[in-house]
Amino acid sequence: MTFNPHTREDREEMLAAIGIEATNELFEGIPADVRFPTLNLPPQLTEMEAAARLQELADRNMTPGNGKTFLGAGSYSHFIPATVGQILARGEFYTAYTPYQPEVAQGTLQVIYEFQSMVAALFDMEVANASMYDGATALAEGALITISRTKGKNKIVVSGTVHPAYREVLRTYTVGLPIELVELPVPATGFVQEAEDCRPYLSDNLACIVVQYPNFFGGIEDVQAVADLAHEAGGKLVVSTYPVPLGMLKAPGALGADVVAAEGQALGVAQSFGGPYVGLLATRQEYIRQMPGRLAGITTDSEGKRGFVLALQTREQHIRREKATSNICTNQGLMATAATVYMSTMGPEGFREVANRSYQNAHYLAGEIAKLEGFEQPLGAPFFHEFVVTCPKPVREINQKLSERGFIGGYDLGEVDPALDHQMLVCATELQSKATIDEFVRLLATA
Amino acid sequence: MTAPRDLKYTKSHEWVRIDGDIATFGLTDHAQSELGDITYLELPEVGGAVTQAEPFGVVESVKAASDIYAPLDGEVVEINSTAVDAPDLVNKSPYDDAWLVKIRIADPAQASNLMDPDTYDQFAEESAH
Numbered sequence: 001m002t003f004n005p006h007t008r009e010d011r012e013e014m015l016a017a018i019g020i021e022a023t024n025e026l027f028e029g030i031p032a033d034v035r036f037p038t039l040n041l042p043p044q045l046t047e048m049e050a051a052a053r054l055q056e057l058a059d060r061n062m063t064p065g066n067g068k069t070f071l072g073a074g075s076y077s078h079f080i081p082a083t084v085g086q087i088l089a090r091g092e093f094y095t096a097y098t099p100y101q102p103e104v105a106q107g108t109l110q111v112i113y114e115f116q117s118m119v120a121a122l123f124d125m126e127v128a129n130a131s132m133y134d135g136a137t138a139l140a141e142g143a144l145i146t147i148s149r150t151k152g153k154n155k156i157v158v159s160g161t162v163h164p165a166y167r168e169v170l171r172t173y174t175v176g177l178p179i180e181l182v183e184l185p186v187p188a189t190g191f192v193q194e195a196e197d198c199r200p201y202l203s204d205n206l207a208c209i210v211v212q213y214p215n216f217f218g219g220i221e222d223v224q225a226v227a228d229l230a231h232e233a234g235g236k237l238v239v240s241t242y243p244v245p246l247g248m249l250k251a252p253g254a255l256g257a258d259v260v261a262a263e264g265q266a267l268g269v270a271q272s273f274g275g276p277y278v279g280l281l282a283t284r285q286e287y288i289r290q291m292p293g294r295l296a297g298i299t300t301d302s303e304g305k306r307g308f309v310l311a312l313q314t315r316e317q318h319i320r321r322e323k324a325t326s327n328i329c330t331n332q333g334l335m336a337t338a339a340t341v342y343m344s345t346m347g348p349e350g351f352r353e354v355a356n357r358s359y360q361n362a363h364y365l366a367g368e369i370a371k372l373e374g375f376e377q378p379l380g381a382p383f384f385h386e387f388v389v390t391c392p393k394p395v396r397e398i399n400q401k402l403s404e405r406g407f408i409g410g411y412d413l414g415e416v417d418p419a420l421d422h423q424m425l426v427c428a429t430e431l432q433s434k435a436t437i438d439e440f441v442r443l444l445a446t447a
Numbered sequence: 448m449t450a451p452r453d454l455k456y457t458k459s460h461e462w463v464r465i466d467g468d469i470a471t472f473g474l475t476d477h478a479q480s481e482l483g484d485i486t487y488l489e490l491p492e493v494g495g496a497v498t499q500a501e502p503f504g505v506v507e508s509v510k511a512a513s514d515i516y517a518p519l520d521g522e523v524v525e526i527n528s529t530a531v532d533a534p535d536l537v538n539k540s541p542y543d544d545a546w547l548v549k550i551r552i553a554d555p556a557q558a559s560n561l562m563d564p565d566t567y568d569q570f571a572e573e574s575a576h
Contacts, residue, residue, distance in 0.1 A: 148489075149502065150489055150490065150491045150495075150502065150503055150504050150505065151491055151492045151495060152491070152492075152495050152496070234492075289487055289489070289507075
């Protein structure tokens, strides 16, 4: 049947009902000179011409994936196996949304269930949800899990080495709410937040301490020490992390974390100018009722056959809306599927291999930069695949020269704090070859 | 339904047993029957403060979730962790095994704001319709 929203008669009847002659009269509140502006558009193109024009514009982008990018700071360039795109493009999966009648879509629920299982295993946590928008919102929602009105816990203490953008999202989430947000400044030396730095802010109303692991500057801090401190004060530990380092490092769950949040982009999701990404969020069984979003579960039906169900959704979505602590009621379905296919394709061995190569490349890079005159490495902690380099001139100038040679330099920490404009946050992954690293270091020296 | 004679009641369907300077709070039989099968209880921590007519906990059943309001001001001295672990106890034994918290009473005079059993029975009967 042809879809026909309104017939001419319908429209005339509606216009008559409100007492006007023509639809255009509805827009008379808008000043006449901006009502129907003449757009300055080029003449129309054929499809072939338009494709060529768009390709020409696209070719001006510098795209990661060729190993010539050393930029991380929360978004990482990793190899994406062909299985990811192939499976993602299947009609059964190709939707960003969790179905409204979820149990009908058994395949979708199975993917979510496998996603949750792998995320929980990766973090060494008991339960993971069906995913969040991205790492920053996962962290903010994760911190809110620890807020308890009935227990009088409403203070969030945030380490100064948590990603600045994530801290901004936390600020946005908590503004106007009866939550005390305490942000520690970026540590004065070494870019490492010591557990003891948090001690002055401990109090009875402490809900959680938030740390990043490895931290924004790449440093691996003593997470267990912060966990002990938070627990001693009756609070929880919320850890923001990234999946790839966990192929090598101890999982946050083994270090005392109560809530773990992560940006899952590195798991088979293209960097795409910053999104769509996928947030990972996991916690312990006892906080499951405070967890936002959805949780798929496995069960057996009346005939004893295996089936997947939506086992839990935040109650506030349906029956306690005025007390809601989160408005997240679905998941980042397509990107979570990509992450699931990525992890399944890599397997534990492949995942460790990615982690190990990223680590080895970054440490080779750091060793080569250490040989350069005028460059220093101020990070006061071991690192995984990202670290700070102090350069002899502003990073902005160096990155300009690098880009002229087809390289994307590291993150300019002057963006975070103008006083740090000589500090570059450099990252390596499995994509670099020894030759590209050597060339990058040569260019750094002469930039 | 007849509310036990030795307790006081609130309009939000909590009961309170006053024993010297200690008060015990729970949910009434009427409350549990309106809520249906109770699946989850959230209670405050020992040492926390509760305030009359302010929420101190959450109860969730298969068909609803609501706050639990404190009948009196005071400091929490004990919580019923057995009921937290097995929330259906509230359905089975609302006045005995499923007491929720015990508090040290801050202001005994507040008890005058509470309902006696007969008034509560009448109130519950009216609110059921």
